[in-house]
Structures are given as C-alpha cells and as structure tokens.
Amino acid sequence: MRLIALFALICALGACRGRVHDVSDAFHWQTELPPGSTLHLRTSTGRIEVTPVQGTTASVVGSKRWQGRNDAIHFSWVRNGNDVWVCAMTGSGGRCGRDYRDSNGHGSWLDMFSLFKRRATHMEASLAVEIPRGVQIDAGSTTGEVEIHGTRAGVGAHTLNGAITIDGAAGPIEAHSINGAVEVEVDSLGPDDEINLKTVNGPVSAKIPPSTQGAVELATVNGSVETDFPLTASGEMSGHSVRGQIGSSSRGIRLKTVNGSVELLKSSGAPEGEGPVANGSPRR
Amino acid sequence: MRCCVLALLAASLGAAPLQAQRQTEDNAFTWSGRIPSGHWIRVRNLSGDIDVTASNSDRVEVTATKRWRRSDPQSVRIEVRKSGPNDDDVVICALWNDRTDCDEHGSESHNVHNNDVSVQFRVSIPRGVKVGVSTVNGAIGVEGATSEVEASTVNGEVEASSSGGPVNASTVNGSVTARMGRFDNDEDLNFSTVNGTVVVEFTGDLDADVELSTVNGGFHTDYPVTLNGRLDPRHLRAKLGRGGRRIRLSTVNGNVELRRRG
Numbered sequence: 001m002r003l004i005a006l007f008a009l010i011c012a013l014g015a016c017r018g019r020v021h022d023v024s025d026a027f028h029w030q031t032e033l034p035p036g037s038t039l040h041l042r043t044s045t046g047r048i049e050v051t052p053v054q055g056t057t058a059s060v061v062g063s064k065r066w067q068g069r070n071d072a073i074h075f076s077w078v079r080n081g082n083d084v085w086v087c088a089m090t091g092s093g094g095r096c097g098r099d100y101r102d103s104n105g106h107g108s109w110l111d112m113f114s115l116f117k118r119r120a121t122h123m124e125a126s127l128a129v130e131i132p133r134g135v136q137i138d139a140g141s142t143t144g145e146v147e148i149h150g151t152r153a154g155v156g157a158h159t160l161n162g163a164i165t166i167d168g169a170a171g172p173i174e175a176h177s178i179n180g181a182v183e184v185e186v187d188s189l190g191p192d193d194e195i196n197l198k199t200v201n202g203p204v205s206a207k208i209p210p211s212t213q214g215a216v217e218l219a220t221v222n223g224s225v226e227t228d229f230p231l232t233a234s235g236e237m238s239g240h241s242v243r244g245q246i247g248s249s250s251r252g253i254r255l256k257t258v259n260g261s262v263e264l265l266k267s268s269g270a271p272e273g274e275g276p277v278a279n280g281s282p283r284r
Numbered sequence: 285m286r287c288c289v290l291a292l293l294a295a296s297l298g299a300a301p302l303q304a305q306r307q308t309e310d311n312a313f314t315w316s317g318r319i320p321s322g323h324w325i326r327v328r329n330l331s332g333d334i335d336v337t338a339s340n341s342d343r344v345e346v347t348a349t350k351r352w353r354r355s356d357p358q359s360v361r362i363e364v365r366k367s368g369p370n371d372d373d374v375v376i377c378a379l380w381n382d383r384t385d386c387d388e389h390g391s392e393s394h395n396v397h398n399n400d401v402s403v404q405f406r407v408s409i410p411r412g413v414k415v416g417v418s419t420v421n422g423a424i425g426v427e428g429a430t431s432e433v434e435a436s437t438v439n440g441e442v443e444a445s446s447s448g449g450p451v452n453a454s455t456v457n458g459s460v461t462a463r464m465g466r467f468d469n470d471e472d473l474n475f476s477t478v479n480g481t482v483v484v485e486f487t488g489d490l491d492a493d494v495e496l497s498t499v500n501g502g503f504h505t506d507y508p509v510t511l512n513g514r515l516d517p518r519h520l521r522a523k524l525g526r527g528g529r530r531i532r533l534s535t536v537n538g539n540v541e542l543r544r545r546g
Binding site: 232 | 502503504505506507508509510511512513514515516517518520
C-alpha cells in the first residue's frame with residue numbers, strides 16, 4: 001500500500017514539472033537602419049542568426065521555449081542614436097541596452113518554498129535577424145550559437161558556450177567564444193580592417209581574401225597551426241604559435257585558441273578594399 | 285651482546301681508509317710546435333675538459349693536467365702523432381691503458397672503467413690553425429679561433445666560437461653554443477645535442493637551407509623565415525637568402541636558436 005502511495009507521489013511530482021512551451025514567433029520588430037548603424041543583439045540562452053536583406057529595414061523575430069507554467073521570457077529594444085539594442089530577457093529584472101543584464105529568470109524568493117514551482121525553467125530565447133547591407137552587427141549570447149551570414153559592415157560576435165560562424169562577411173571581424181569553435185569566412189576587408197578570433201576550447205578558422213596583408217598571430221596550446229599564406233616570421237616560434245607578416249600592412253590578424261587547431265586559409269573573395277560598405281570597430 | 289656488535293662495527297668503520305684525496309699533476313704533458321695556417325691541431329680525450337684559446341705566438345701550445353683519486357696516473361699516456369699531407373696536421377691523444385687508440389678521425393676506447401684519471405687539456409692556437417677537439421666526459425670551450433672548428437663531447441657542454449669558420453659542434457648531454465664570423469666555403473654545418481639547448485650565431489646575411497628540430501622545446505630565429513602550410517611543432521625548415529649549404533640545429537629536449545650578429 002505504502003509502495004503504491006509513494007509511486008503515485010513521484011508521478012504527481014513529475015507531472016508538476018510542467019510541459020514544454022515553444023513559441024516560434026513570440027516577438028516581431030522592425031525599423032529603418034541606415035548604413036553606419038549598429039544593431040546589438042543580446043540573449044542569455046539561445047541562438048542568434050543574422051542574414052542580409054535588401055533595402056534599409058532591419059527586422060528581428062524572437063522565438064522562445066521554456067518549461068513550466070509561467071512565461072518569464074520577454075523581448076525588449078532600445079535605440080540610442082545609430083545604436084539599437086534588441087534583447088531577450090528572462091524574469092522580471094534585467095536591463096536592455098549598452099549595460100545589458102539578464103536576471104536569468106530568477107523569480108520571487110518565495111518560489112524556493114513552493115513544492116510546485118511556478119517559475120519557468122530551461123528557458124531559451126533565440127533571435128532571427130535580417131539586416132540591411134551597411135549595418136554593423138554586434139551579437140552576444142551566453143549559451144548559444146551565433147551565426148552571421150553576409151553582413152558587409154563588420155561583425156562583433158561573442159558567446160561563452162557555443163560556436164560562432166560568420167560567412168560572406170566584409171569589414172572588421174571580432175569573434176570570441178570560450179567553449180565552441182570560431183569559423184569565419186571573409187569576402188573582403190578594408191585596408192585597416194582587423195580580424196580577432198578567440199576561443200578556449202575549440203578550433204579557430206579564418207578564410208580571408210588571398211590578397212590580404214597584415215601582421216599575423218596564430219596561437220594554440222594543444223593543436224596544430226596551418227596557414228595558406230606564406231608568413232615571414234622571426235623571433236620565438238613553435239609549431240603551436242607563430243607571429244608573422246603577410247606583405248607590409250600592419251593590420252592585425254589574430255587567431256587564438258587553447259585547445260584546438262588554428263587555420264588561416266585563403267578565401268575566394270573580392271580583392272582587398274573593395275568590399276565593406278562602412279568601416280568601424282565591432283563593439284561588444 | 286648488542287653493545288659488542290655495535291662497538292665492533294664502529295671500530296671497523298673507523299679503521300676504514302679515508303676517501304682518497306683528489307690529486308693533481310699540472311703540466312703532466314706539454315707540447316709546442318708550429319702548424320701551418322690551414323692545417324689541423326686535433327686533441328682526442330676521453331675524460332676531462334678541453335679548453336682552446338688564441339695564442340700570442342706562432343706556435344701551438346698544448347698542456348695537460350691530470351687529476352685522479354685512486355687510479356694510477358701513469359695508466360694514461362698522452363701521445364703526439366702527425367697526420368695529413370706532409371705530416372702538417374697534429375693529433376694529440378690521451379690514451380687509457382692499451383685499450384684506447386686514436387687518430388685524426390677520432391678515438392676508440394675499450395673497457396676503461398674503474399679508472400678515475402681525467403685529463404684537462406689547454407690548447408692555444410695561432411691564427412689560421414684549424415681546431416678539432418673531442419672528449420667523452422667533459423666540457424669543450426673554444427675561444428679565439430680564426431678558422432674551422434670541430435668540437436664534440438658526450439657528457440658536457442660545448443661552447444665554440446671562431447671569427448672565421450665554419451664550426452660544427454655536438455654533444456648528447458649538454459648545451460651547444462656556437463658563434464661564427466664570415467667564411468667562404470659552402471659545406472654543410474651540424475649542431476646537435478639530445479638534452480640541452482642549441483644556440484648558433486652567424487654574422488651578417490646567410491644563404492642557406494636551415495633545418496631546426498626539437499621535440500620538447502621551441503624555436504627562435506633572428507633570420508626571417510617564410511612559413512607555409514601546416515606548421516610542424518618539431519621541425520622548422522626554411523630557405524635563407526638564396527639557400528645553399530644545409531645547416532642543421534637539432535635537440536630533443538631544449539630550445540633551438542638561430543641568432544644573427546651584425
């Protein structure tokens with residue numbers, strides 16, 4: 001009898017964990033963004049995908065997924081001059097803007113006393129973005145992949161847990177992850193456009209136009225280093241770390257990881273200096 | 285009973301002979317002679333350092349100091365042999381018992397264990413004389429040479445410099461440091477060890493195919509090299525200038541450095 005009661009209790013508790021909610025079009029936002037603008041995208045857990053669009057209208061579709069009764073995910077945006085922030089927020093706290101902060105869904109302190117918690121768990125908020133040419137992208141997630149296609153005015157991308165993939169890009173590129181691969185393909189670079197790619201656990205790969213010149217730094221601790229470009233190097237070097245020069249430009253090209261391979265490859269892009277619509281430094 | 289045993293043991297220890305004192309015989313061997321410029325003075329040793337310095341005279345001077353604790357210093361004899369065309373080259377060999385032999389190519393030893401005699405050679409050379417020195421247990425230092433130098437040991441460091449060159453140097457346990465001035469020939473050069481760093485310094489521009497290798501260590505080169513493809517963590521091959529002579533710097537445990545002066 002006791003065994004049956006215990007089994008019923010376990011079943012009840014399991015049922016109270018709540019069902020999974022999946023809303024694919026939870027947020028729609030669009031605005032005019034002239035060339036030279038920067039669109040900042042933020043989410044704490046979730047994927048960010050950016051694709052290019054004709055015209056000058058940028059649009060963001062937010063999707064969300066959570067487990068439990070309450071929907072604690074909402075989306076927010078802030079405009080400040082040419083900078084626009086679109087943020088996925090969880091819980092009641094948090095802030096969208098230059099000082100983005102997410103409360104990570106922490107609800108009332110009374111929740112800790114509730115056997116049947118009302119707050120949501122396993123929250124994910126993803127952003128699917130279309131941006132016009134000439135708008136710079138600054139995308140950041142804590143846990144989630146960042147994928148950026150065909151942006152022409154520079155990219156900043158960062159995540160802690162997840163891969164970063166950038167292709168068809170032009171302009172300066174800055175991409176940082178901790179746990180995840182960083183893979184970048186650049187069609188064209190302005191004369192001063194730098195490339196900075198970093199991760200800790202994962203490979204780093206950059207395909208850049210064959211005519212690119214610059215001061216190159218390739219480094220890993222556990223992994224191999226490969227370059228399609230003849231690097232002129234002197235000073236300290238090893239099979240895991242090298243500083244070298246392609247041509248005469250002092251533009252920095254830095255690819256670094258700790259655990260993983262590093263590759264600097266030639267892309268089939270346009271000649272240097274023909275591509276970017278606007279120059280600038282990616283901002284986090 | 286135990287007391288008796290302990291007392292006996294103490295007495296026997298006290299009666300044991302003291303550890304043999306280290307003894308030295310300076311100038312156990314001296315040799316002085318003229319060697320024409322472009323010819324060799326070679327010194328072959330098995331146990332003990334060899335130091336070579338520049339001479340103020342036109343003669344090659346060689347002195348040897350013997351050191352020992354228990355073995356008979358007379359068991360090591362030092363011989364002078366002539367070699368090469370017109371006997372212009374000189375080989376000086378330290379020979380342990382009758383079981384070692386040597387010539388201009390090197391020395392051979394058979395069972396010289398339990399002989400603690402070591403010989404330290406000091407050699408001074410005039411300009412233009414080539415130097416070939418080798419030992420097994422001992423360091424080698426060559427300073428003030430103006431022509432070709434060959435230096436090798438097994439257990440010990442090698443530090444060799446010549447205002448001309450070329451220099452070849454090797455050891456197994458120890459570092460190799462070599463410095464060269466400008467020289468004309470295009471022979472291959474080798475600098476190697478197993479446990480230790482290899483540092484080689486050339487003067488001015490260099491036309492050569494260089495190969496640097498290490499297993500546990502890194503590379504340094506003052507000469508710009510062009511790297512392409514997958515970098516090999518253990519080997520660095522590059523063409524310097526127009527290429528030409530092969531220069532190999534290798535170790536297993538240690539860094540490899542290719543330095544440039546001037």
